[in-house]
Amino acid sequence: MEVRLRPFNNKCGGIPLEKTIGFIGTGVMGKSMVQHLLNNSHSVYIYNRSKDKALDLIENGAVWCESPKDVAQQADIIFTIVGYPYDVEEVYFGSDGLLPHGKFNSVFIDMTTSTPTLAKKIYEEGKKKGIQALDAPVSGGDIGAKNGTLTIMVGGDEQTFTDILPIISCFGQNIVYQGTAGSGQHTKMCNQIAIATNMIGVCEALVYAKKAGLDPETVLKSISAGAAGSWSLSNYVPRILSGDYSPGFFIKHFIKDMKIALEEAEKMNLPLPGLALAKQMYEELAEQGEENNGTQALIKYWDQFE
Missing domain, CATH: 1.10.1040.10 (N-(1-d-carboxylethyl)-l-norvaline Dehydrogenase; domain 2)
Structure with missing residues (x-):
C-alpha cells in the first residue's frame, strides 16, 4: 500500500492543519530540535524516558505524553532520536511502541544513528500497516542542533522524503536523499x-x-x-x-x-x-x-x- 502526504507549503512550516507532530527523545540533540518546531508555531507531542529533560520544552508549549504509544495515538508525523539500536527497537516494536499503535497514513522518521538492518525492518513493518518510515540520522552535534544547521541523511521512499522535507528543514540545511530504506544509516x-x-x-x-x-x-x-x-x-x-x-x-x-x-x-x-x-x-x-x-x-x- 502506497502512502502519500499532502505536500507542505513552505520551509519549516506549512504542514496541513490536520497533521500533528510527535517527538521522542529530548536529550542533547532532540531538545533543540523540538524547540525549533515550537519556535515555528507547531504543536508537538513529546516523550522522553526522563521527564526532567523535557521540562523546559513543556513550559514552552510542548505536550507531554506518558509513552511512545501515547505519542503514536496523538501524532501523524513522529520523529525519534534516542541512544542505541536497542532503544530504537523498544520505541518502535515494544508493547507501548510506535508501530503497534501508529495511525494509518502516519510517517515515522528515526534520526537516531542506528543499524541499516533495523532501519529496513522498521520500514517494512510500517508498510504492512500503511505507515511510511524514513531513516534520517544527523550530523553536526549540539551546535548544529541549536543552530538548525544539521546535516541530515535520509533513506526510504523518495516521495515521502519530498513530502516531509519542509518539516525536516526546521533542523537542518544540508538534507540529502540517499536512497532506499537503510541508505541514510549507511x-x-x-x-x-x-x-x-x-x-x-x-x-x-x-x-x-x-x-x-x-x-x-x-x-x-x-x-x-x-x-x-x-x-x-x-x-x-x-x-x-x-x-x-x-x-x-x-x-x-x-x-x-x-x-x-x-x-x-x-x-x-x-x-x-x-x-x-x-x-x-x-x-x-x-x-x-x-x-x-x-x-x-x-x-x-x-x-x-x-
Whole structure:
C-alpha cells in the first residue's frame, strides 16, 4: 500500500492543519530540535524516558505524553532520536511502541544513528500497516542542533522524503536523499568513519604543536583555513583549548556508531584499520570514565605520555 502526504507549503512550516507532530527523545540533540518546531508555531507531542529533560520544552508549549504509544495515538508525523539500536527497537516494536499503535497514513522518521538492518525492518513493518518510515540520522552535534544547521541523511521512499522535507528543514540545511530504506544509516556510517580518523589527526596536531612549543590557538588560525581544515578542527579544538569536554556528542554513542560501522564493513569483507584504531582509543578512554564526555575528550588519550 502506497502512502502519500499532502505536500507542505513552505520551509519549516506549512504542514496541513490536520497533521500533528510527535517527538521522542529530548536529550542533547532532540531538545533543540523540538524547540525549533515550537519556535515555528507547531504543536508537538513529546516523550522522553526522563521527564526532567523535557521540562523546559513543556513550559514552552510542548505536550507531554506518558509513552511512545501515547505519542503514536496523538501524532501523524513522529520523529525519534534516542541512544542505541536497542532503544530504537523498544520505541518502535515494544508493547507501548510506535508501530503497534501508529495511525494509518502516519510517517515515522528515526534520526537516531542506528543499524541499516533495523532501519529496513522498521520500514517494512510500517508498510504492512500503511505507515511510511524514513531513516534520517544527523550530523553536526549540539551546535548544529541549536543552530538548525544539521546535516541530515535520509533513506526510504523518495516521495515521502519530498513530502516531509519542509518539516525536516526546521533542523537542518544540508538534507540529502540517499536512497532506499537503510541508505541514510549507511551514509551516517561513512560520516562516522571520516570523523573517527579525523579526530585522531586533530588531536595529534594539537599535541604536536604543544610539544614543539607553539601557541595552539595561533596554529589553529593557520591550519584551519588551509587544506587541513575540517569541521572538527574548527569546532572542537577551541573547546579542547578551553578545557570544555561537555558532550556535543557522547563518547559512548560514538563507540556505538563505530561498532556498527565495523560490523557492517565485516559483512562486506572490508577492512577499516583507521576506524578500528579510533574505536580502540575511545574504548580506552571510556574505561577510564570518559564515556559521558564529548568526542573532543580524545585529547586525554595523550595524557599517559606526559
